[in-house]
Amino acid sequence: TQLLEQSPQFLSIQEGENLTVYCNSSSVFSSLQWYRQEPGEGPVLLVTVVTGGEVKKLKRLTFQFGDARKDSSLHITAAQPGDTGLYLCAGGDRGGGSNYKLTFGKGTLLTVNP
Amino acid sequence: KAGVTQTPRYLIKTRGQQVTLSCSPISGHRSVSWYQQTPGQGLQFLFEYFSETQRNKGNFPGRFSGRQFSNSRSEMNVSTLELGDSALYLCASSLGVVGETQYFGPGTRLLVL
Numbered sequence: 555t556q557l558l559e560q561s562p563q564f565l566s567i568q569e570g571e572n573l574t575v576y577c578n579s580s581s582v583f584s585s586l587q588w589y590r591q592e593p594g595e596g597p598v599l600l601v602t603v604v605t606g607g608e609v610k611k612l613k614r615l616t617f618q619f620g621d622a623r624k625d626s627s628l629h630i631t632a633a634q635p636g637d638t639g640l641y642l643c644a645g646g647d648r649g650g651g652s653n654y655k656l657t658f659g660k661g662t663l664l665t666v667n668p
Numbered sequence: 669k670a671g672v673t674q675t676p677r678y679l680i681k682t683r684g685q686q687v688t689l690s691c692s693p694i695s696g697h698r699s700v701s702w703y704q705q706t707p708g709q710g711l712q713f714l715f716e717y718f719s720e721t722q723r724n725k726g727n728f729p730g731r732f733s734g735r736q737f738s739n740s741r742s743e744m745n746v747s748t749l750e751l752g753d754s755a756l757y758l759c760a761s762s763l764g765v766v767g768e769t770q771y772f773g774p775g776t777r778l779l780v781l
Contacts, residue, residue, distance in 0.1 A: 596672070596758050596772030597711075642711065655724060656770070658703075660710035 557581070558645055560659035568667050570632050575662045577643035578625045585646035586619050586626045587656070590639045597642055633666045640664075670695065672761050672773035680779045686747040689776045693740050693761030699723070700742040701770060702734060705756040717742050718764050746778075754780045 559578045567573055577586070585604045589597035601610050603619035603626065610617045614637075616629040626643055640663050644656045673692045681687050693700050701724075702714040713726040717736035736742045740761075746753055756777050760770035 595774050596760070598772070599769055602769070644711075655713055655726075657713075658711035 558643055558657055558659035560641075560643060560662050562662060563660070564663050564665075566665040566667065567633055569634055571666075573630050573633055573664070575628045575630075575641055575664070576625070577627070577659050579645060580624065581645070581647075582623050583645035583647055583657075584623070586623070587644045587646065588617055588626070588628055589642040589644065591642060591661070592639045597640075630664075633664075635666045635668050638664060638666050672759060672771055674757075674759055674773040674776050676776060677774065678777050678779075680781065681749050682781050683749055683751060685749050686745065687749060687778060689744045689746075689757055689759075689778075691742045691744070691759035691761075691773060693742070693759075694771055697761035697763055697771075698740050699762045699764035699770075700736060700740065701760045701762075702742070702744050703758045703760065704728070705758055705775070706754075711758070714744070749780045751780050754778060 561576045585602055587602045588600045590600055591597040601617045603617055606621045606623045608619045614631045618627050630637055640661045642658055642661045644658045647655050672694055675690045691700055699718045701716040703711050704714055705711045714728055714732055715722055715734050716724040720736045731747045734744045756775045758772050758775045760772045762768050762770045
């Protein structure tokens, strides 16, 4: 069974601070996705990374996929209250043909205080 | 284009009852996946349907079942409800190409008393 460990589980910071969220596994994934989920809503995809060592930037968010494709990080610069939400990482596994599955971490609940 | 819709949004049931949840995918999407989200276990994959056939299945007991109709709408059924089935049930749709982006609905929050 593939597992994704996210840390920290909870994070409360002040507006303007920087933060990093980690997603680690002992398994190799063919892709790694990051989602943000707000209360009462389903997760919304932020980014997909597929190549080991890949770095993607989305405004103030920087995503990195580990060289061995087992871990990833999400860095937010100058956090804003609108960044508040549950951040989920999900590893994609091409187990074979149509058996592609997404394995989700339990998430990091981020609160950015004004 | 309308997003993924799920009905009902909230549901209260008692132990032993059964429940049916509905998911309407984005127009043109042929794949629907179901997930259970709880604070303790996070998001866990239940099953995926593509063109009315179950294409993939997670590690849930047989009390959890689903189906997909010719218009790609999907239903999920849970029989003999247990307290531990209380959760947010999410469905996600995609075109059906393996590995592509899934779009999630807002979920159905089920409370079992």
